[in-house]
Amino acid sequence: MAPTTPAGRLMPPKQVLYVYSPDEWEEFVYEWARALGEPYVNVEILGGSNDGGIDVAAFLSQEGLRGQWDCYQCKHYKSGLIWSQAWPEIFKVIRWVAEGRYTMPRRYRFVAPRGCGKALARTLQDPPQLKTDFLRELTSEATVIKETPDDVLARITDLAKKTDFSIFKSENIDDVIDVHGKTREHIARFGTPLKTRPEVGVVPEYDASQESRYVGQLLEVYRDSYSKDIVTVDDAMGNPRARFHLARQREYFFSAESLRLFARDSVPAGTFEGLQDDVHVGVFETYARDYPNSMDRLTSVLEKSTSLALNGNVLLMMTKPRDTMGICHQLANENRLKWRGEWSDDDSTE
Structure with missing residues (x-):
């Protein structure tokens, strides 16, 4: 049964998404990614411990993470995503590419029900500034930086300087919900009306x-x-x-x-x-x-x-x-x- 308000009305989809667990959110993003209309040969949920900064991966070839692929990072917080939560995720994916675990994704998207905070949203719309801010973090005293071996950090820094940071964006939740509306799972999640059933048409010849x-x-x-x-x-x-x-x-x-x-x-x-x-x-x-x-x-x-x-x-x-x-x-x-x-x-x- 779809969630309802105390008055018995269906809850708007965004409100339903706000109360999802992290696992439910990953499942939702997985369903959405499959409906994007991209020529994906497969979409998988890879989130979990030691996931290398990948929650949902969408592959454009049978080569998987060694070929062309898209990364959808699922972040479910009580408020909009902020810089201190975002840059360590970017760090993970660049590190794993620098270490040869997989190729750089074609696109990397943060997908969060409450979107991004205003400051992070502006930064993600300015790839040169995003790169500058990220490189500055690589010289900071952040725990993840101090725990990274110097030789690995040097490779990460070199790769970051060569990377086109325009691949890093965030998805608009209203657009995400609209696309998910094309899926067969949408009505079960939100209780929205079924689309119009086509007419039966002429009975075909006996087969x-x-x-x-x-x-x-x-x-x-x-x-x-x-x-x-x-x-x-x-x-x-x-x-x-x-x-x-x-x-x-x-x-x-x-x-x-x-x-x-x-x-x-x-x-x-x-x-x-x-x-x-x-x-x-x-x-x-x-x-x-x-x-x-x-x-x-x-x-x-x-x-x-x-x-x-x-x-x-x-x-x-x-x-x-x-x-x-x-x-x-x-x-x-x-x-x-x-x-x-x-x-x-x-x-x-x-």
């Missing part, structure tokens, strides 16, 4: 590679109820009653398929599968009864699916009766329901 299991079971139902001569889809299309019934069932199936595709791009992984499981459990007792014929079983299960008291799934606001009936055919396509014959342990809800 045995996608539909053979549930349609094959329907053909068996038609042999029981309409004609023993119905063996193929073409046979069904030649029987007026079977043709009309099959057309409706395929409409239901593709309505559910369109919901599956919508869920794939709009909500967290597993959400649609959770809805399928709920429908399966909801219709199972109806499915498991004894029936005089397979058409009665099929009709009873489909009718039951449209009256289920489902809750707790964000897709329900987009789900119509034809979707739940179509989900039943998806379940038949996966052999979790069988329209003809007695049910067995293989059909259980487990």
